[in-house]
Amino acid sequence: MKEKTELYRYVYKIEEKEVNAFKQAVFASDSIQEIPPTFATVMDFQGGMSFYKLTELLQYDPACVLHGSQSYEYIKPVYPGDQIEAIVYITGKTMKKNMTFAKLETTYIKENETAIISRSVLIEQKGDRHV
Amino acid sequence: MFNLIQWTIKQEDIESYAHASGDHNPIHTDAEYAKKAGLPGCIAHGMLVMALGSRAIDEWCAEPLTSYDARFQAMTYPDEPLAIKGSWIDEEAGKGSVTIENEAGEVKMKGFFTVKR
Numbered sequence: 001m002k003e004k005t006e007l008y009r010y011v012y013k014i015e016e017k018e019v020n021a022f023k024q025a026v027f028a029s030d031s032i033q034e035i036p037p038t039f040a041t042v043m044d045f046q047g048g049m050s051f052y053k054l055t056e057l058l059q060y061d062p063a064c065v066l067h068g069s070q071s072y073e074y075i076k077p078v079y080p081g082d083q084i085e086a087i088v089y090i091t092g093k094t095m096k097k098n099m100t101f102a103k104l105e106t107t108y109i110k111e112n113e114t115a116i117i118s119r120s121v122l123i124e125q126k127g128d129r130h131v
Numbered sequence: 132m133f134n135l136i137q138w139t140i141k142q143e144d145i146e147s148y149a150h151a152s153g154d155h156n157p158i159h160t161d162a163e164y165a166k167k168a169g170l171p172g173c174i175a176h177g178m179l180v181m182a183l184g185s186r187a188i189d190e191w192c193a194e195p196l197t198s199y200d201a202r203f204q205a206m207t208y209p210d211e212p213l214a215i216k217g218s219w220i221d222e223e224a225g226k227g228s229v230t231i232e233n234e235a236g237e238v239k240m241k242g243f244f245t246v247k248r
Contacts, residue, residue, distance in 0.1 A: 022152065026179065027186055029186075029189060041152055042152050045153030051155060067177040069200070069201060069202045070178065072199050074197050074198065
């Protein structure tokens, strides 16, 4: 599968208390006004794309999932209080030996403009070692 | 080279991250589940390791990130001493690298970043 297909979309209002809890959990500086660089993962999990929802959509065994890579492009600053619409796409799914690789791309839109783009590779590894 | 940062992720840090992020994959917080999945015990979230990398970049550069790219190369266990290393690739362009490895030199995460210039 190579074409870009929409998998899921959601709207998420960024609450200050969630940003503060996340900053504390990742030992981030409290002086920065913007959301921390990896906060988009919170939007996914809290916005409806839970780990189990994602594995179900990808038809992955949740006990065999490995996060291969993750990248972010930061286009517009995002702050607590902002409302974000996120669109999750699957951009490719390939199999190699006992592993399946799914490429995901998520666009986070703020006020009708793309603010962040996330790209990740999730691997389902069947065999003697699961992550 | 930026200054070396040493860090150890505790099991309670992993639990706190699971709670704050909403990533409740039990492989991170339930040792029995992790063992059934073929692991010696709980492992840290790759995204927690990536967040430690961005924390280090903030300490080194204090400029807003325009991109951040990470590859997770090995699992990170609680109580494993980690070294966070970084350097400029092209300082003028704001391009740098960040690597997180254990004491044995096993690379957990290899990352690249760009900051605003």
